[in-house]
Amino acid sequence: MSVETTAPAVAGAADKEVRRLDRVIIRFAGDSGDGMQLTGDRFTSETASFGNDLSTLPNFPAEIRAPAGTLPGVSSFQLHFADHDILTPGDAPNVLVAMNPAALKANIGDLPRGAEVIVNTDEFTKRAMQKVGYATSPLEDGSLDGYHLHPVPLTTLTVEALKEFDLTRKEAERSKNMFALGLLSWMYHRPTEGTETFLRSKFAKKPDIAAANIAAFRAGWNFGETTEDFAVSYEVAPAATAFPPGVYRNISGNLALSYGLVAASRQADLPLFLGSYPITPASDILHELSKHKNFGVRTFQAEDEIAGIGAALGAAFGGSLAVTTTSGPGVALKSETIGLAVSLELPLLVVDIQRGGPSTGLPTKTEQADLLQAMYGRNGEAPVPVVAPRTPADCFDAALEAARIALAYRTPVFLLSDGYLANGSEPWRVPEVDELPDLTVRFAQGPNHTTEDGTEVFWPYKRDPHTLARPWAIPGTPGLEHRIGGIEKQDGTGNISYDPANHDFMVRTRQAKVDNITVPDLQADDPDGARTLVLGWGSTYGPITAAVRRIRAQGGHIAQAHLRHLNPFPPNLGEVLTRYERVVIPEMNLGQLATLIRAEYLIDALSYTQVNGMPFKAEQLATALEEAIDGH
Numbered sequence: 001m002s003v004e005t006t007a008p009a010v011a012g013a014a015d016k017e018v019r020r021l022d023r024v025i026i027r028f029a030g031d032s033g034d035g036m037q038l039t040g041d042r043f044t045s046e047t048a049s050f051g052n053d054l055s056t057l058p059n060f061p062a063e064i065r066a067p068a069g070t071l072p073g074v075s076s077f078q079l080h081f082a083d084h085d086i087l088t089p090g091d092a093p094n095v096l097v098a099m100n101p102a103a104l105k106a107n108i109g110d111l112p113r114g115a116e117v118i119v120n121t122d123e124f125t126k127r128a129m130q131k132v133g134y135a136t137s138p139l140e141d142g143s144l145d146g147y148h149l150h151p152v153p154l155t156t157l158t159v160e161a162l163k164e165f166d167l168t169r170k171e172a173e174r175s176k177n178m179f180a181l182g183l184l185s186w187m188y189h190r191p192t193e194g195t196e197t198f199l200r201s202k203f204a205k206k207p208d209i210a211a212a213n214i215a216a217f218r219a220g221w222n223f224g225e226t227t228e229d230f231a232v233s234y235e236v237a238p239a240a241t242a243f244p245p246g247v248y249r250n251i252s253g254n255l256a257l258s259y260g261l262v263a264a265s266r267q268a269d270l271p272l273f274l275g276s277y278p279i280t281p282a283s284d285i286l287h288e289l290s291k292h293k294n295f296g297v298r299t300f301q302a303e304d305e306i307a308g309i310g311a312a313l314g315a316a317f318g319g320s321l322a323v324t325t326t327s328g329p330g331v332a333l334k335s336e337t338i339g340l341a342v343s344l345e346l347p348l349l350v351v352d353i354q355r356g357g358p359s360t361g362l363p364t365k366t367e368q369a370d371l372l373q374a375m376y377g378r379n380g381e382a383p384v385p386v387v388a389p390r391t392p393a394d395c396f397d398a399a400l401e402a403a404r405i406a407l408a409y410r411t412p413v414f415l416l417s418d419g420y421l422a423n424g425s426e427p428w429r430v431p432e433v434d435e436l437p438d439l440t441v442r443f444a445q446g447p448n449h450t451t452e453d454g455t456e457v458f459w460p461y462k463r464d465p466h467t468l469a470r471p472w473a474i475p476g477t478p479g480l481e482h483r484i485g486g487i488e489k490q491d492g493t494g495n496i497s498y499d500p501a502n503h504d505f506m507v508r509t510r511q512a513k514v515d516n517i518t519v520p521d522l523q524a525d526d527p528d529g530a531r532t533l534v535l536g537w538g539s540t541y542g543p544i545t546a547a548v549r550r551i552r553a554q555g556g557h558i559a560q561a562h563l564r565h566l567n568p569f570p571p572n573l574g575e576v577l578t579r580y581e582r583v584v585i586p587e588m589n590l591g592q593l594a595t596l597i598r599a600e601y602l603i604d605a606l607s608y609t610q611v612n613g614m615p616f617k618a619e620q621l622a623t624a625l626e627e628a629i630d631g632h
Helices: 036-050 101-110 126-131 154-161 169-173 176-187 193-202 207-226 253-268 283-289 305-317 328-344 371-376 394-409 419-423 500-515 538-553 573-577 592-601 618-629
Strands: 003-007 017-021 023-031 053-059 074-082 095-098 116-120 148-152 232-236 248-252 272-276 297-301 321-326 348-354 412-418 425-429 532-537 559-563 565-567 582-587 606-609
Touching: 023 036, 023 101, 023 176, 023 232, 036 053, 036 074, 036 176, 036 193, 036 248, 053 419, 074 101, 095 101, 095 176, 101 116, 101 126, 116 176, 154 169, 154 176, 154 207, 169 207, 176 193, 176 207, 176 232, 193 207, 248 253, 253 272, 253 283, 253 321, 253 348, 253 394, 253 412, 253 419, 272 283, 272 305, 283 297, 297 305, 305 321, 305 328, 305 348, 321 328, 321 394, 328 348, 328 371, 328 412, 348 394, 348 419, 371 412, 371 565, 371 592, 394 412, 412 419, 412 538, 419 538, 532 538, 532 573, 532 592, 532 618, 538 559, 538 582, 538 618, 573 592, 582 592, 582 618, 606 618
Parallel strands: 017 232, 023 095, 095 116, 116 148, 272 297, 272 321, 321 348, 348 412, 532 559, 532 582, 582 606
Antiparallel strands: 003 017, 023 074, 053 074, 053 425, 248 425
16 A cells, blocks of 8 residues: 555545555455455445556355354455556455454455554454454454554444334344445545445335445444544545546456357357356356347256256357356366367357366365366367456457357367456456457358269368368258268268278368467567566466566566467467576466476476465565576
8 A cells, every 4th residue: 555645634524634545455354244245346336436447356255154253254355446557456455344353363464564454343252253263352462563453343333323224133233344335435535326326226125224224334434534543544546547548347257258258149140049057156157148138148057067068069050159158167077068069160169267176176266277178178189279368357358259269160169267357357448349350150051062973062071271160051951951960070071980091180170270270479578678488378467467567667677478379379479488598387276388388389487386266466476586587
């Protein structure tokens, strides 16, 4: 939290100081029933409308309702907002709002000395503290002396503020997150109108509950304004120079991906079909797409993962832009049908929102460990293109790119997002329609081959000479009857074939089709002629870029490149890699991209990895990259 200047107090708070900051990192933490995600979402929405650049990190238990007051039950929401361009949710919070002892204990280790800690003292009962291992109260034993501690009886204040409402004490206590939101909104001069409008809309059928939440929100604001404990409030100016001109909105990765899929279907002039089975953290895409029937979107919640992708592949056969969404465990179940899609050579988007594994693993935490599964997790030679977004907003463009490849080359395509991107959010510039790519598809209309006796026939595996894509024929089109299935097909005719030479040819042709997909060259960011390159993919973009900025600000020289296309690799990747003495690849796995790079280019890449369910911290990466630069 960087203090720039001190300004006179705002009107109505003549005795209160206002400090201007360039950035702030706030973490809301509490029990999983305390509404921390909603509180963080509302603070984020108001921050976005104010014009700050921002990045968020929601973090919550996998259980629907984890045990109350326990460390595993802590839910948190971290927001980094600034008056300039930022890339990550921040390494360490400047402010922690802890709703109970468990929230304090689970998060205090992440705070730097001098950070502000706001605690709900009402929850610090002897039993609650013992539940998480506090022998004495941390509010009284001096263990928090290194922080700016603000003890606030949030529950009591909320109940008092709502005494005029006909609510039970338990019902009134539920609004304490809105009291906390009001207090933080005062501290950081956040707009309030949007939150009050949101509450009226959310509780439109329960106007008394809406009024109570608004009253608690206002009470929190007024408490900050009047209490002596909060003598300072803070301003973070809009990030006026961080964004190109345009219309912006705050967006999460899953929402951006959903919009990208709808945009792709419109640009292709095809109905969008989603065959899916609910799974964390991909389910939000199913929920969102189900709202857009007016755009020709059909969503099908299947009985299991296999049925979901089977229905999607059937929709692709019928002429739809077909999508299936899942996470790593679902990919394992879908693998046979993905292989069938490779054999059928039909466009299909397989969206994998990666999470911690193996097996059920860490359902609500992030990981990048499905890359090799996407590359090779099928029987036989079954090559599939792989595309990965790098930020929440970039999920929109990545969805369009995956659709382009699938439609142009008649192939299933993996889109590898992850939990960090899916649930995190950032500002997104809403594109103009004329900026979107033309994805128009031409279906087969009639015979495409003449036999030796002059008969005109339709060959389902006669290929485009440039893309090697086979024709896409809508079932029921007169004269275009053809066979499909998983048994090997004869080149051209599509007849079943067990001929060894034909199988060898078809396998190599399918591989060549993927190898020859047109993807852009890789651009390396290297302003100083560095000797070390840091290469990343997917959601590591933000932490890597933040770390690179730190190193350069201190006079270090380092180059950066980030891969969107993982199969095929950009055509100039080998040339880029050979420019540098050292190549460092940070990944949230045990080195899967590094394995591919070493195998493909015989580059002795240095692998820097973590698999703790959380994104990299910029400071942590900067230290590792500095060691690589020094040759350690």
